[in-house]
Amino acid sequence: MSDPMTTLTTAQAARAEAARGTGPAPIAAGMDVEHLSAFYGRFQALDDITFPIHPGAVTAVIGPSGCGKSTFIRCLNRLHELTPGARVTGSVRLEGIEIYQPGIDPARVRQLIGMVFQKPNPFPTLSIYDNVLSGVRLHRPRLSRAEADEIVERSLRAAALWDEVKDKLKAPGTSLSGGQQQRLCIARALAVEPLVLLMDEPTSALDPIATYRIEELIWELKQRYTIVIVTHNMQQAARIADYVAFLLAGEERTGRLIEFDTAQRIFTNPKRKETEDYITGKIG
Amino acid sequence: MTTEPMPAVEAPSIDRRAWVERILTGRQRVDRVRQVRESAILGLLFLAALVSVATTIGIVYTLALETFHFFQHVSIVDFLTDTQWTPLFTEKHYGIWPLLTATIVVSTIAMLVALPLGLLAAIGLSEYASPRLAATVKPILEILAGVPTVVYGYFALLFVTPLLQRFIPQLEVFNALSAGLVMGIMILPLVASLSEDAMRAVPQSLREGAYALGATKLEVVWRVVVPSSLSGIVAAFILAVSRAVGETMIVAIAMGQVPRFTLNPLVAMETMTAYIVQVSLGDTPHGTIEYQTIFAVGTTLFVITMVLNLLSYRFLKRFREVYE
Ligand SMILES: Nc1ncnc2c1ncn2[C@@H]1O[C@H](COP(=O)(O)OP(=O)(O)O)[C@@H](O)[C@H]1O
Ligand SMILES: [Mg+2]
Numbered sequence: 001m002s003d004p005m006t007t008l009t010t011a012q013a014a015r016a017e018a019a020r021g022t023g024p025a026p027i028a029a030g031m032d033v034e035h036l037s038a039f040y041g042r043f044q045a046l047d048d049i050t051f052p053i054h055p056g057a058v059t060a061v062i063g064p065s066g067c068g069k070s071t072f073i074r075c076l077n078r079l080h081e082l083t084p085g086a087r088v089t090g091s092v093r094l095e096g097i098e099i100y101q102p103g104i105d106p107a108r109v110r111q112l113i114g115m116v117f118q119k120p121n122p123f124p125t126l127s128i129y130d131n132v133l134s135g136v137r138l139h140r141p142r143l144s145r146a147e148a149d150e151i152v153e154r155s156l157r158a159a160a161l162w163d164e165v166k167d168k169l170k171a172p173g174t175s176l177s178g179g180q181q182q183r184l185c186i187a188r189a190l191a192v193e194p195l196v197l198l199m200d201e202p203t204s205a206l207d208p209i210a211t212y213r214i215e216e217l218i219w220e221l222k223q224r225y226t227i228v229i230v231t232h233n234m235q236q237a238a239r240i241a242d243y244v245a246f247l248l249a250g251e252e253r254t255g256r257l258i259e260f261d262t263a264q265r266i267f268t269n270p271k272r273k274e275t276e277d278y279i280t281g282k283i284g
Numbered sequence: 285m286t287t288e289p290m291p292a293v294e295a296p297s298i299d300r301r302a303w304v305e306r307i308l309t310g311r312q313r314v315d316r317v318r319q320v321r322e323s324a325i326l327g328l329l330f331l332a333a334l335v336s337v338a339t340t341i342g343i344v345y346t347l348a349l350e351t352f353h354f355f356q357h358v359s360i361v362d363f364l365t366d367t368q369w370t371p372l373f374t375e376k377h378y379g380i381w382p383l384l385t386a387t388i389v390v391s392t393i394a395m396l397v398a399l400p401l402g403l404l405a406a407i408g409l410s411e412y413a414s415p416r417l418a419a420t421v422k423p424i425l426e427i428l429a430g431v432p433t434v435v436y437g438y439f440a441l442l443f444v445t446p447l448l449q450r451f452i453p454q455l456e457v458f459n460a461l462s463a464g465l466v467m468g469i470m471i472l473p474l475v476a477s478l479s480e481d482a483m484r485a486v487p488q489s490l491r492e493g494a495y496a497l498g499a500t501k502l503e504v505v506w507r508v509v510v511p512s513s514l515s516g517i518v519a520a521f522i523l524a525v526s527r528a529v530g531e532t533m534i535v536a537i538a539m540g541q542v543p544r545f546t547l548n549p550l551v552a553m554e555t556m557t558a559y560i561v562q563v564s565l566g567d568t569p570h571g572t573i574e575y576q577t578i579f580a581v582g583t584t585l586f587v588i589t590m591v592l593n594l595l596s597y598r599f600l601k602r603f604r605e606v607y608e
Contacts, residue, residue: 029304095304105310107318112307139314195304 028056028226029095029112029195031076036090038071038080044254045071048090051245051260053196058218058227060241060263062234064278067247068255069230070118073198076228077113078106094196111139114189118201120181122173122188128165131173131184132156135192151191159187160217179210186217190225197221199229203236215240234279238267246275347586350579357573363580369543369559371577378577380584382543386553387585390464390535391528393549397468398524402475403517409476410483411505422477429473437537440466445538458540458552467534475524482516483509519599526592530585532557556585 031053038046046068053059053076061069074080075088078099092099099109114135122131132152137143143151152169156162161183165176173184182202189197199218203211218227218240231237237244244266249255259266259275270276306312310319355363358378366379405425409418444462449455455462486509494508510517540552541562554562560578568574 029300094308095301097301097305097308099308104308105315105319108308108310108315112304 028224030055030226031196031228032091032093032096033076034091034093036072036075036088036092038068038075039087039089040071040083041085044252046075046247046255049245049247049255049257051257053226053228054243055226056222056224057242058222058229058240059243059245060237061228061230061245061247062232062237062278063247063255064249065232066253067249069232069247070200071255072247073115073200073228073230076196076198077110077115079110079115081106111135111192112194113196113198114192114194115198116182116185116189116200116202119205120178120185122176122181122184124172124174126173127170128173128176128184129169132187132191135188139192155187155191156184158190158221159183160213160220161187177210179206179213182206182210182214183217186214186221190221194225196226196228199227201230201232204232211236234267234281238263246272246278248274248278344586347579347583350576351583354573354576354580357576358580367545369554371574372563378580379545380556380581382545383554383556383559383581384584385545385547386460386535386539386543387529387555387557389547389549389553390460390467390539390555391525393461393464394467394471394528394531395521395525397465398471398475398528399521401468402472402520402524403479405472405476406479406483406517407505407510410480411501411509425473425476428469429477431470433470433531433533434537436466436470437463437534440534440538452550454550456540456551458538458542460539460549460551460553463534463539464549466538467528467531470531470534471524471527474527475520478520478523479513479517482513482520485516486512515599515602519596522592522596522599526589526596529592530557530589532561536561556581560585 033053034050036046036049037044049072061072063069071080076092078088080086080088088100090100094109094112098104122128123134126134129152132155133143133148136148136151153162153166156165161180164180165171165184168175173181176184182205186197186202203214206214215236218229221227222242229240241263243260244263245260246258246266247255248258259270259272261271265271266275267279270279363378363380365381366377367381368377368379369382370377405421409421413421440462441458444466445455445457445459448462452461490508490512491504494504499507535555536558539555539558541554541558542552543554543559544551546553559581563574563578
């Protein structure tokens with residue numbers, strides 16, 4: 001993570017921007033999850049999850065359907081609590097700062113920790129251009145035309161979508177193909193300049209080629225962002241992840257962390273029998 | 285703003301931590317503006333809710349108070365068992381049944397018209413009509429819903445009754461039959477549009493699932509769409525009944541003001557609502573027992589429609605849960 005090219009000037013520039021409230025260029029930031037439990041009413045969906053999310057790396061969360069992967073990732077940006085009756089205990093820290101402590105604004109948490117969902121969900125009433133800006137406009141209501149153009153181009157380029165849509169930015173976001181829509185959603189998340197990007201099975205609704213393009217994109221993005229991705233596809237996890245967390249739910253359907261390690265060790269030399277059974281397809 | 289993407293940078297961690305904290309705690313000026321706005325909106329919403337709750341409490345309080353006075357003079361057993369309603373005569377009886385049966389008779393006739401026609405209209409609009417046809421028919425239905433009820437009342441009295449009298453000579457000038465028929469037409473758009481919404485909410489994938497098994501259009505409609513949207517349709521029906529029970533103008537104009545205990549729709553009767561209109565339009569002095577009767581009747585009506593609305597709400601809720 002320590003970058004030899006780091007210069008004080010770029011860091012200072014980022015901080016100067018931050019001080020102006022215009023947001024910095026994303027700087028990969030780490031997270032720590034400790035003793036995290038999540039509930040839906042009285043049902044406990046997750047129990048005592050603890051593992052670190054390393055900065056500038058891809059962490060994959062794997063496990064059979066219903067083991068609580070989505071619930072877990074939604075706890076990381078405080079989306080879980082929006083479900084009526086849902087509750088979280090334990091600790092999630094971003095850069096050492098507890099995001100569940102009183103006095104933290106959940107809207108700001110979600111600004112710094114972006115999210116992409118399983119089904120592409122561009123806003124149907126907005127053009128491609130306005131979809132990209134939809135999040136930015138929440139935080140910066142007075143955006144000049146030039147700034148807006150620049151953010152749209154930069155975000156669409158970062159999401160590897162620019163060349164395909166640059167001639168039809170005014171077309172509705174929903175007119176794109178599924179894979180393009182998903183990259184539009186990634187661009188929309190990146191435009192807000194988050195530190196961490198959460199992705200919940202971002203390719204499960206896409207065909208193999210679109211999937212491949214998104215995976216390629218994730219490779220590029222991890223240069224600058226910390227990425228947490230939920231996937232039920234072992235090959236995908238093996239291709240893109242640096243770290244892997246394996247969750248499993250028992251009889252009572254409560255998800256627990258079975259093993260957390262580097263992707264290499266999980267896929268070549270797992271310590272736990274359950275992990276091995278799962279990655280070799282014996283369970284799930 | 286720099287144009288090219290920033291390179292990976294690790295700022296001195298203490299600064300970055302401070303920066304993240306500053307953003308997360310939401311204490312910048314934009315945050316404060318936003319927080320003030322959010323709490324202002326919340327206050328406004330709360331106020332709006334308060335107004336309607338306060339109004340409801342006020343209504344219930346007035347109703348309950350006068351009804352309580354009423355039942356100090358009249359036993360509740362008489363009210364619920366006597367079959368005569370003559371509070372305005374010298375020989376006074378306070379049995380709710382004549383008013384209740386009149387309400388039931390006219391509502392039943394109305395529902396016999398509104399339910400089948402409304403359901404058919406909904407099926408036609410949601411499953412069969414081309415988008416263009418639906419776009420012409422729906423506004424027409426909405427016009428039907430927008431006609432003032434007083435117009436429907438005179439329509440029943442001056443057009444439908446004379447028409448029916450050609451076929452049924454013994455039909456009285458004021459009668460439940462034509463009031464019920466016209467009320468049915470009035471309620472039809474409500475049933476049609478609520479049921480149509482319920483049917484449209486059935487996911488296309490369910491229809492396709494049935495088609496893929498070899499079902500015809502009619503089979504898909506009757507075996508998949510209608511059953512899948514049943515609780516929504518039932519909710520629409522119950523709401524329509526509650527509307528019929530509470531309808532006032534049509535019955536006051538076309539059904540007469542004779543509190544008779546009968547199920548014969550060909551003669552004049554008086555519904556609960558019509559009785560309330562009759563007494564409130566007269567010069568019954570405040571505080572008398574005659575005056576209090578309208579609150580007793582009003583409470584009865586209120587309880588009935590409230591139960592119906594609660595039922596409908598339960599069904600709608602169940603229905604919503606299925607497809608979310
Ligand atoms: N809104 C909800 N209300 C109640 N239980 C839920 C809700 N969402 C998910 N669950 C339950 O929580 C568990 C974990 O679900 P989820 O996180 O979606 O699993 P995964 O994404 O791994 O398939 C499951 O048992 C599921 O039934
Ligand atoms: Mg999931």
